[in-house]
Amino acid sequence: MKELKFEEQMKRLEEIVGKIESGEVGLDDSIELCQEASGLVKALKKKLSEAELKVQELSKDSDGELGLSEDEGEE
């Protein structure tokens, strides 16, 4: 699920920092992890800066069927 990615990426970033800080990874690995962290930060920041609140309305018709309608996000 794409929406879950943010939390996963955040978790991965925290994990990376913890790994490098703990000193349990080798030099090569910590440099590689650092690069991964940099990529994650970039991706996360991009997500944050481009994000726009989506508002949907869940409605129910007379038969009890649920329907979705998309609104434009409010500013």
Add this chain to the structure above:
Amino acid sequence: MRHSESSESSSPKVYRVSEITRQLRLLLEDTFPEIWVEGEVSNYKAHPSGHVYFSLKDEAGELRCVMFRSDAATLRFSPSDGIKVKALGRVTVYEKRGYYQLQAFLLLPAGVGDLALAFEMLKEKLKEEGLFGDEHKKPLPQFPMKIGVVTASTGAALRDILNIMARRWPLATVLVRPSRVQGDGAAVEIAEAIDDLNRCPDVELIIVGRGGGSLEDLWAFNEEVVARAIYRSEVPVVSAVGHEVDYTIADFVAGVRAPTPPAAAEIVAPDINEIVFRLEGLFSRALRAAGERVKTFSERMEALRRSYGLRRPRDIVLERWQYLDDMIRRMNTAMGHRLEIGASAVSALQSRLESSSPEATLSRGYCICRKLPDRKLVTRSSELAERTPVSLQFAQGSAECEVVEVEV
């Protein structure tokens, strides 16, 4: 007709005291399981055990009351003699002393309206059932990506929530399930909306609320259907009803009570600025830690380069050489010694051999005499006669001679 004269001629039923007391108790408890009684407090006594004893009086009567510790602990005011209260409880019998009493669960100052009484009763009931237990309350997700909202589609509450969401956490999708929030049927609609949002995939939490209003306006959130819908929700529910001071049953069942709808949005939505800040903090920590690693490694490398360990292979070679030399020397010494011993042994043998040989004897001045011409070795003079030719062998050289005279 008197009992004693009944046709069955059985003796009248005689109760034991405890028996009749028990029966009265059952009768009373069945008849008055939960009632409200209004009266004036007298003889109010809070026992050190935590139980509270008092009576309720009016002009014509008095009712003993007891409130046990667990109920007394929920008292939200301090009753005292003379004040008018409404008590919720059941009529029971204190069997030991044989008097009936009201076991009160709840005490409210008189003068509160019917809604307040209904509120307290439902609250009491749901609490008993465990709907307010923390163990049922679900933690809020840290980064909710899909947030359900149940409120009036035209209310200020929704507008506030969306504004704050857009500002703080625009990554999210807000899924609004509009519902009436006051008036007849509002409670059922709210409950249905909560259930509906639970059927939508990915909804991670639900905000249920409305803006401020009178107790009557907020009433839907005090109804049992709403409480039960919140309780059965699979995702955490944040209640956001009215103003800070308004408490509803929904607040008690919900995982989190927000004082107002905008506050609910603030509670559930992480602040994007904080996250950016956190991201940068994390990244600089990663960089710093990696830098540390590089530094540590280069220091270690330098240390290694200078270390005994790296010089050691050369030392080992040299040491081996030395050892080898040493061994050769020792071997040579040992061999030399052996050879010497051998040599002296050989010369000793040789001299022993030599000392026993005829040549050695000859060299000491003896000579060997052989009779000629057959060169037979002569060991007795009787073997010789005058003029017998003999050969004399000396250590060096020999001579042929004639015997001049023989002495026997």
